[in-house]
Amino acid sequence: MRICLIGAGNLATRLGITLSEKGHQIVQVWSRTIKSATELASKLGCEYTTDLTSIASQTDIYIIAVTDAAIPTILAKGSWGSTLVVHTAGSIPMDILAPWCLNYGVFYPFQTFTAEKKIDFDTIPVCLEASTPQNLEVLSELARSVSGDIKFLDSDQRQQIHLAAVFVCNFVNHFYAIGEELLREKGIGFEILKPLILETASKAILQSPGSSQTGPAVRDDKIIIDKHLTLLNTHPDLKNLYALISERIIQTHKNYNGIF
Amino acid sequence: MRICLIGAGNLATRLGITLSEKGHQIVQVWSRTIKSATELASKLGCEYTTDLTSIASQTDIYIIAVTDAAIPTILAKGSWGSTLVVHTAGSIPMDILAPWCLNYGVFYPFQTFTAEKKIDFDTIPVCLEASTPQNLEVLSELARSVSGDIKFLDSDQRQQIHLAAVFVCNFVNHFYAIGEELLREKGIGFEILKPLILETASKAILQSPGSSQTGPAVRDDKIIIDKHLTLLNTHPDLKNLYALISERIIQTHKNYNGIF
Numbered sequence: 001m002r003i004c005l006i007g008a009g010n011l012a013t014r015l016g017i018t019l020s021e022k023g024h025q026i027v028q029v030w031s032r033t034i035k036s037a038t039e040l041a042s043k044l045g046c047e048y049t050t051d052l053t054s055i056a057s058q059t060d061i062y063i064i065a066v067t068d069a070a071i072p073t074i075l076a077k078g079s080w081g082s083t084l085v086v087h088t089a090g091s092i093p094m095d096i097l098a099p100w101c102l103n104y105g106v107f108y109p110f111q112t113f114t115a116e117k118k119i120d121f122d123t124i125p126v127c128l129e130a131s132t133p134q135n136l137e138v139l140s141e142l143a144r145s146v147s148g149d150i151k152f153l154d155s156d157q158r159q160q161i162h163l164a165a166v167f168v169c170n171f172v173n174h175f176y177a178i179g180e181e182l183l184r185e186k187g188i189g190f191e192i193l194k195p196l197i198l199e200t201a202s203k204a205i206l207q208s209p210g211s212s213q214t215g216p217a218v219r220d221d222k223i224i225i226d227k228h229l230t231l232l233n234t235h236p237d238l239k240n241l242y243a244l245i246s247e248r249i250i251q252t253h254k255n256y257n258g259i260f
Numbered sequence: 261m262r263i264c265l266i267g268a269g270n271l272a273t274r275l276g277i278t279l280s281e282k283g284h285q286i287v288q289v290w291s292r293t294i295k296s297a298t299e300l301a302s303k304l305g306c307e308y309t310t311d312l313t314s315i316a317s318q319t320d321i322y323i324i325a326v327t328d329a330a331i332p333t334i335l336a337k338g339s340w341g342s343t344l345v346v347h348t349a350g351s352i353p354m355d356i357l358a359p360w361c362l363n364y365g366v367f368y369p370f371q372t373f374t375a376e377k378k379i380d381f382d383t384i385p386v387c388l389e390a391s392t393p394q395n396l397e398v399l400s401e402l403a404r405s406v407s408g409d410i411k412f413l414d415s416d417q418r419q420q421i422h423l424a425a426v427f428v429c430n431f432v433n434h435f436y437a438i439g440e441e442l443l444r445e446k447g448i449g450f451e452i453l454k455p456l457i458l459e460t461a462s463k464a465i466l467q468s469p470g471s472s473q474t475g476p477a478v479r480d481d482k483i484i485i486d487k488h489l490t491l492l493n494t495h496p497d498l499k500n501l502y503a504l505i506s507e508r509i510i511q512t513h514k515n516y517n518g519i520f
Contacts, residue, residue, distance in 0.1 A: 069483055091484050110452060112459055112474050117466065119459065125452050151452060160446045161453075163488050164439040168453050169460045170475030171505050172432045177470040177512070179424035186420045192370060192385050192411060193421075193428050194465050199372055199379065200429045201461035205454050206377070210437040214372050215430025223329055224351055228423050237508055244504070245431050248497055252437070 001142060004056045005029045005044075006074060007065035008036035010113040011088055015065060016044050018121040022145045028056040032070075052077040059083060061142070063107060068092055075100040084135055090162025093155035094129050105130030105139050108158055109147070112169050125149045127158055178238065210252075217249035261402060264316045265289045265304075266334060267325035268296040270373040271348055275325060276304050278381040282405045288316040292330075312337040319343060321402070323367060328352055335360040344395055350422030353415035354389050365390030365399050368418055369407070372429050385409040387418055438498065470512075477509035 001024050005016050008031035020026050028047040031037035041048035049055060055062070055078060064074060064087045071087055075097065085101040087094075088108055097104035108127040111119065126143040128150060130136035136152070143150045153161065176197060180190045203212060216224035225246055232239035261284050265276050268291035280286050288307040291297035301308035309315060315322070315338055324334060324347045331347055335357065345361040347354075348368055357364035368387040371379065386403040388410060390396035396412075403410045413421065436457060440450045463472060476484035485506055492499035 067479070068481065091487055111456055112463070114463065114467075114472065114474070117463060123455050125455060127452075149455075153448070157446045157448055159487075159491065160442055161448060163491055164442040164453060165456055166475055166477075166488060166502070167435045167442070168439040169456050170473070170477065170509070172435050172457075172460055173464060173469050173473055173475075174477075174505060174509050174512075175427045175432050175435070176464045177468075177473065179428040180468065180470050182420055182424040182427070186417045188413070188417055188421060190468065193424060195383050195385060195409075196371055196425055196429050197432075197461050197464055200432055201457050203372070203374065203377060204433060204436045204457055207374075208437075208440065208450065209433050210440050212374065213430070213433055213437065214374070215426055215433075217426075217430065217434075219327070221328070227351055227419075228426060231419065231423055237504075241501075241504060241508075242426070244497075244501060245434060248501075249430070249434050252434075 001060045002027050004059040004062045008040040012065035014113050027059050091159050105135050121146050127151045127153045217246035218253045261320040262287050264319040264322045268300040272325035274373050287319050351419050365395050381406050387411045387413045477506035478513045
């Protein structure tokens with residue numbers, strides 16, 4: 001397929017490189033700044049522009065991969081004709097495209113992207129939604145060319161997986177950072193946490209995390225919990241978080257056992 | 261070495277099996293209940309007892325692997341002679357052993373253990389502390405026979421890594437469970453989160469998590485944050501957690517950029 005990429009951030013970069021490797025033709029990159037536009041265009045060996053009124057018309061699809069807040073302006077400024085237009089955002093309903101495009105949909109690769117880190121696209125769930133069955137067929141074909149894991153989710157479900165992702169990815173990463181911070185205070189390197197981080201993730205892949213909780217809270221071990229809360233006296237924000245999450249684990253676990 | 265195992269829970273089980281595989285001789289297992297004592301003893305092909313006054317005296321080391329709360333009673337009831345005694349607890353200072361034992365220390369494998377899940381002990385950091393350099397030498401030798409990663413930490417540092425572990429393992433797993441719960445409400449299977457969970461963990465191994473935060477909070481993307489808070493109106497506890505952690509990410513990130 002001929003593809004015009006609107007955006008040049010982490011997702012646009014990973015997506016552009018992968019689509020290109022899979023034999024698609026990236027015809028043009030648009031970005032707000034000339035720097036990022038040329039950078040990505042040179043990686044992809046394609047044209048670039050910073051002017052939405054001069055985006056390529058000879059394309060099979062426009063893929064909008066920009067921050068959520070920029071989507072409405074981009075939609076209003078471009079002229080899309082009858083070409084298929086998709087956005088790649090978890091929390092933006094598909095209908096945002098309706099006033100501006102005849103054929104539209106959503107192409108949401110459900111993964112965290114870092115510009116520097118190469119990622120195997122093949123295992124990334126790609127969540128699709130489209131305005132017509134024909135458009136969904138086109139998106140499915142495109143998605144299948146880069147990933148073995150296609151999901152059909154509506155806007156409501158997509159919004160929910162984005163919310164879940166904030167907990168299991170963004171907040172989890174912040175908790176890794178808290179661990180790093182706590183160790184640094186005692187002169188201990190972050191490496192010591194790595195086997196534990198990997199085992200915790202790999203356990204969640206094999207067993208339902210809801211039913212394989214470990215630690216002081218699930219045992220309702222008040223001695224350890226109190227000891228940890230005392231250690232956190234100098235970090236009131238962490239102490240508060242520790243107490244809230246421990247309480248939620250205690251309550252959830254009671255529910256699992258049918259006590260409540 | 262000849263080893264007497266005091267305890268028959270997840271850690272005692274994994275440790276006993278691993279030590280036995282590495283050629284050590286488990287001479288006896290003690291457990292509070294006859295059921296768990298016989299279960300583990302049969303796995304290890306050794307004697308068992310539920311009576312602390314009749315634990316084996318012909319051993320090179322006693323390894324106490326029980327819940328923290330049970331340690332003081334066990335220490336008071338056993339007769340340890342001059343044999344080396346270690347506990348395996350993150351948050352219990354080594355000195356708890358001093359009134360009861362002549363030679364003592366701590367042998368703390370820093371990992372999450374589930375009785376059912378086999379684990380490669382070789383990559384687990386084993387944190388050691390001992391009452392004398394000679395005892396530390398004995399513990400180092402024992403630790404090196406099962407793991408390639410030996411750390412020497414004092415009681416204060418060990419307590420801190422245990423606290424960090426609650427954040428990066430127990431709380432992280434609870435957040436996986438929250439993800440599972442949020443998806444279930446919209447009829448979506450947990451599988452869709454797995455590639456994200458693995459990538460988030462593997463990214464933290466390669467890059468400092470403190471400096472590779474992603475998501476709406478680090479971008480201070482108030483539109484998405486407000487949308488997610490609204491979605492969580494029916495879960496006041498999760499809404500509260502979402503707001504607190506997002507705020508902490510926003511503040512931490514500002515600090516990283518030197519704005520505060």
